[in-house]
Amino acid sequence: MKTRFAPSPTGYLHVGGARTALFSYLEAKKRGGQFILRVEDTDLVRSTPEAVQAILDGMAWLGLQADEGPYFQTQRFARYLEVAEQMIAAGSAYRCYCSKLELETMRAQQEANGEKPRYNGLWRDRSDPAPIGEIGVIRFKNPLTGTVHVHDRVRGEVIFQNEELDDLVIWRSDNAPTYNFAVVVDDHDMGVTDVIRGDDHLNNTPRQINMYQALGWAVPSFAHLPMILGPDGAKLSKRHGAVSVLQYRDDGFLPHALLNYLARLGWSHGDQEIFSKHELTTLFSADDVNHSASRFDLEKLKWLNQHYIKTLPAAELAPELTWHLQQRSLTHASKHADDIITALRERAVTLLEMAEKAAVWFTPLAGYDETQYAKQVNATSCAALSALRAKLAALPNWRPDAILTAIEQTLAELSLGMGKLGPIVRLAITGSTTSPALEHTIYLCGSTEALDRIDALLARGAA
RNA sequence: GACCCUAUCGUCUAGAGGCCUAGGACAUUUCCCUUUCACGGAAGUAACCGGGGUUCGAAUCCCCGUAGGGUCACCA
Numbered sequence: 001m002k003t004r005f006a007p008s009p010t011g012y013l014h015v016g017g018a019r020t021a022l023f024s025y026l027e028a029k030k031r032g033g034q035f036i037l038r039v040e041d042t043d044l045v046r047s048t049p050e051a052v053q054a055i056l057d058g059m060a061w062l063g064l065q066a067d068e069g070p071y072f073q074t075q076r077f078a079r080y081l082e083v084a085e086q087m088i089a090a091g092s093a094y095r096c097y098c099s100k101l102e103l104e105t106m107r108a109q110q111e112a113n114g115e116k117p118r119y120n121g122l123w124r125d126r127s128d129p130a131p132i133g134e135i136g137v138i139r140f141k142n143p144l145t146g147t148v149h150v151h152d153r154v155r156g157e158v159i160f161q162n163e164e165l166d167d168l169v170i171w172r173s174d175n176a177p178t179y180n181f182a183v184v185v186d187d188h189d190m191g192v193t194d195v196i197r198g199d200d201h202l203n204n205t206p207r208q209i210n211m212y213q214a215l216g217w218a219v220p221s222f223a224h225l226p227m228i229l230g231p232d233g234a235k236l237s238k239r240h241g242a243v244s245v246l247q248y249r250d251d252g253f254l255p256h257a258l259l260n261y262l263a264r265l266g267w268s269h270g271d272q273e274i275f276s277k278h279e280l281t282t283l284f285s286a287d288d289v290n291h292s293a294s295r296f297d298l299e300k301l302k303w304l305n306q307h308y309i310k311t312l313p314a315a316e317l318a319p320e321l322t323w324h325l326q327q328r329s330l331t332h333a334s335k336h337a338d339d340i341i342t343a344l345r346e347r348a349v350t351l352l353e354m355a356e357k358a359a360v361w362f363t364p365l366a367g368y369d370e371t372q373y374a375k376q377v378n379a380t381s382c383a384a385l386s387a388l389r390a391k392l393a394a395l396p397n398w399r400p401d402a403i404l405t406a407i408e409q410t411l412a413e414l415s416l417g418m419g420k421l422g423p424i425v426r427l428a429i430t431g432s433t434t435s436p437a438l439e440h441t442i443y444l445c446g447s448t449e450a451l452d453r454i455d456a457l458l459a460r461g462a463a
Numbered sequence: 464g465a466c467c468c469u470a471u472c473g474u475c476u477a478g479a480g481g482c483c484u485a486g487g488a489c490a491u492u493u494c495c496c497u498u499u500c501a502c503g504g505a506a507g508u509a510a511c512c513g514g515g516g517u518u519c520g521a522a523u524c525c526c527c528g529u530a531g532g533g534u535c536a537c538c539a
Contacts, residue, residue: 172537203534271487418498
């Protein structure tokens with residue numbers, strides 16, 4: 001049993017492609033099969049090495065490791081031509097020498113007559129020699145009559161009339177195969193048993209099945225996934241913001257959060273929302289995929305991301321957070337990743353947010369929130385702060401629990417509530433009155449820096 | 464235009480003829496917890512596209528509309 005993900009490298013890996021890859025991957029893992037990656041780069045003009053790299057990077061970040069590949073179609077042209085020529089010899093394909101102009105007139109005329117535009121089979125049964133100097137193309141001799149039954153694992157049985165189909169080009173005049181042909185040859189040669197791909201290929205499937213049959217090859221099983229739409233119900237595009245999976249990485253999402261979110265888009269397992277990777281690989285089945293397109297909802301993705309930030313072991317989060325800290329040139333904060341996670345995991349929806357919030361401890365204080373300063377700094381609070389400072393300075397161990405004890409003792413000695421001390425400490429350390437639990441806020445600053453910041457506020461308060 | 468696909472709360476979905484006064488999750492509203500910001504807890508608002516059948520009974524099956532989407536290339 002084998003599945004594949006076969007993107008064409010004309011852009012980055014977007015969420016729709018990522019979900020197709022995920023479902024193919026899961027189906028293979030679930031059934032103990034192989035998952036292969038094939039780059040469909042037969043369009044020499046639109047394919048770029050940058051896009052190949054972007055797709056590979058996206059797959060790697062998501063952790064969708066292929067068992068084979070990546071294969072490149074551009075390296076298999078000899079094989080495609082070999083098969084095309086075999087088909088000519090067997091009478092299931094033929095050369096066509098129609099010019100672009102002829103084709104265009106044909107189409108224009110059909111459209112004028114209100115017919116479906118398609119190749120009329122002009123060269124299908126001609127045996128006269130090729131026009132001099134013409135290279136021509138090779139076309140597949142599609143059956144004229146009868147029906148093609150597609151047994152789709154998500155759509156059920158879909159029936160197409162051969163009359164609706166025409167003789168498609170399988171080998172172009174610029175010596176390259178076309179998509180519909182290369183796919184058939186590759187899926188056969190590579191032993192792909194289960195084709196899982198986007199909805200937009202459903203209409204190509206009967207043509208491909210006809211080619212499998214002409215070649216005497218076994219037809220694989222098909223599953224056509226519904227599309228992922230933008231939040232407004234329109235097709236996903238750059239206008240909707242982050243469509244590249246790597247953009248989600250940059251925005252602070254965990255790969256597993258995206259995976260979990262994507263899995264639930266078009267697929268479900270009862271009321272379950274949270275799935276570990278192991279659960280996905282055991283529970284997923286292409287048979288359970290929905291029929292209708294779904295919209296991408298960033299809010300739910302955020303919820304999942306926050307869920308994983310809250311619950312994943314710090315050891316798993318630390319490398320991801322470190323990456324973000326480094327992106328923000330907070331390299332020296334990396335060794336405190338675990339402490340940052342402890343302080344902020346319930347206060348950040350994304351890792352990017354976490355890294356941004358962590359910056360207050362590792363960059364010079366920018367200044368105070370003056371409105372809060374005016375409200376919170378007074379004789380009482382300054383006295384409390386300086387009492388706390390004395391205790392902090394005397395601390396043998398700079399640990400959160402010890403700091404918390406110091407805070408509690410200070411409050412007890414002065415008979416004050418936390419409300420009298422909290423705001424001014426936050427102001428001193430972070431410049432604002434919003435921050436994580438006090439002991440972590442102070443602790444993460446480091447003893448020297450924390451005391452300096454307290455002194456700075458006290459000095460200004462006294463003046 | 465032709466062919467193909469789809470249709471349950473704002474969104475993701477459960478639902479495979481009676482278990483449905485339609486369940487869960489996100490979002491939203493209110494309340495509780497609380498030193499800030501959060502986390503957490505409780506409650507609430509909110510949906511079967513329309514019309515015909517079939518059946519004792521339909522969100523579920525059939526037909527017709529309607530609305531979305533996809534495909535009709537020497538792109539993939």
